Amino acid sequence: MQAVRIHRFGGPEVMALEEIDRPNPSANEVLIKVFAASVNPVDAKMREGKYPVVTEKNLPYVLGRDVSGQIAAAADNVSTFLIGDDVFAFLSPEHGGYEEFVLARVDEVAAKPKSLDQVGAAAVPLAGITAWQGLFDHGGLRQGQRVLIHGGAGGVGHFAIQFAKAKGAWVATTVSTSDKEFVSDLGADQMIDYKSEKFKDLVEPVNLVFDLIGGETQHRSFSVVKSGGALISTLQEPDKARAADQNIRVGRYTAQPNGAQLQKFADLIDDGKVKVVVADTFELHEVAEAQAALKDQNLRGKVVLKIAG
Numbered sequence: 463m464q465a466v467r468i469h470r471f472g473g474p475e476v477m478a479l480e481e482i483d484r485p486n487p488s489a490n491e492v493l494i495k496v497f498a499a500s501v502n503p504v505d506a507k508m509r510e511g512k513y514p515v516v517t518e519k520n521l522p523y524v525l526g527r528d529v530s531g532q533i534a535a536a537a538d539n540v541s542t543f544l545i546g547d548d549v550f551a552f553l554s555p556e557h558g559g560y561e562e563f564v565l566a567r568v569d570e571v572a573a574k575p576k577s578l579d580q581v582g583a584a585a586v587p588l589a590g591i592t593a594w595q596g597l598f599d600h601g602g603l604r605q606g607q608r609v610l611i612h613g614g615a616g617g618v619g620h621f622a623i624q625f626a627k628a629k630g631a632w633v634a635t636t637v638s639t640s641d642k643e644f645v646s647d648l649g650a651d652q653m654i655d656y657k658s659e660k661f662k663d664l665v666e667p668v669n670l671v672f673d674l675i676g677g678e679t680q681h682r683s684f685s686v687v688k689s690g691g692a693l694i695s696t697l698q699e700p701d702k703a704r705a706a707d708q709n710i711r712v713g714r715y716t717a718q719p720n721g722a723q724l725q726k727f728a729d730l731i732d733d734g735k736v737k738v739v740v741a742d743t744f745e746l747h748e749v750a751e752a753q754a755a756l757k758d759q760n761l762r763g764k765v766v767l768k769i770a771g
């Protein structure tokens with residue numbers, strides 16, 4: 463089978479499309495025939511050797527963290543899925559998604575949303591789970607509360623806006639000027655242009671800031687969190703001393719695979735409550751272009767690799 467692997471860390475040139483052996487599932491695993499895999503900012507960080515979970519000892523390494531496809535084989539002790547079932551999954555880091563077949567732990571996998579094609583389904587797992595765990599598991603966002611989401615037009619942000627709205631929260635989000643209409647259509651209540659407007663002067667205090675940007679954006683966010691509220695980041699640990707002074711809960715987290723959460727998203731998507739936006743698609747051999755596309759200005763939603771089907 464074909465796979466995009468790295469044998470050393472570095473720029474896009476270290477990614478090679480290679481023939482490798484198709485693996486067999488061990489206990490609690492399924493083998494997924496991959497139809498599409500999404501491209502996430504973490505893929506480039508792993509390729510560059512800047513993601514601590516993947517070190518020299520993991521090389522050669524197949525990149526890619528989430529996929530959509532069909533069950534091709536299952537371990538004898540797995541009865542949840544049958545051969546041929548359409549599924550999607552956020553993979554643990556020992557397995558990469560940029561390949562024609564991938565092993566997944568059965569508890570990382572869920573039935574694919576019926577209303578999406580394979581490309582749309584591949585766009586969901588990592589970004590969706592990151593949004594859900596940040597807002598609810600770490601952020602504790604509840605119905606009727608207010609949230610500010612930084613980077614609302616990106617892969618994680620566009621799910622976060624819709625999950626927060628589905629929960630019954632009020633949502634402000636920072637985006638580029640040209641993305642204001644896009645995030646308004648997703649349900650955002652207040653849109654702030656991060657290049658020409660100052661969110662700290664425009665947004666009334668919120669219960670939660672969900673930070674997908676870090677740096678100065680994160681530092682300035684302290685001023686808009688209510689006492690007793692939270693500032694949760696996917697990128698860097700917020701300042702704990704400042705948080706204690708302001709009676710704010712802060713944290714930085716890494717999203718974890720979770721098949722049960724994926725099943726909830728499938729229901730929200732099939733019920734028409736959450737839209738999946740695919741910004742662009744590429745073939746497996748165009749993986750370097752696909753990763754470069756993530757850096758394009760005004761990318762809306764997700765970039766996906768079409769692998770089969």
Ligand SMILES: NC(=O)c1ccc[n+]([C@@H]2O[C@H](COP(=O)([O-])OP(=O)(O)OC[C@H]3O[C@@H](n4cnc5c(N)ncnc54)[C@H](OP(=O)(O)O)[C@@H]3O)[C@@H](O)[C@H]2O)c1
Pocket residue numbers: 502503504588589592612613614615616617618619636637638641656674675679695696697715716717756758759760761763
């Ligand atoms: N910890 C974890 O487990 C985890 C999981 C997933 C993602 N992440 C991290 O979370 C971040 C977001 O991921 P993603 O997949 O959503 O990335 P993405 O798809 O590349 O989206 C990033 C978005 O941020 C916008 N943006 C850039 N600078 C901004 C600013 N100063 N203020 C507001 N918006 C700004 C971009 O808009 P323009 O293009 O218009 O500038 C783009 O829409 C990445 O850094 C990623 O590595 C962490």
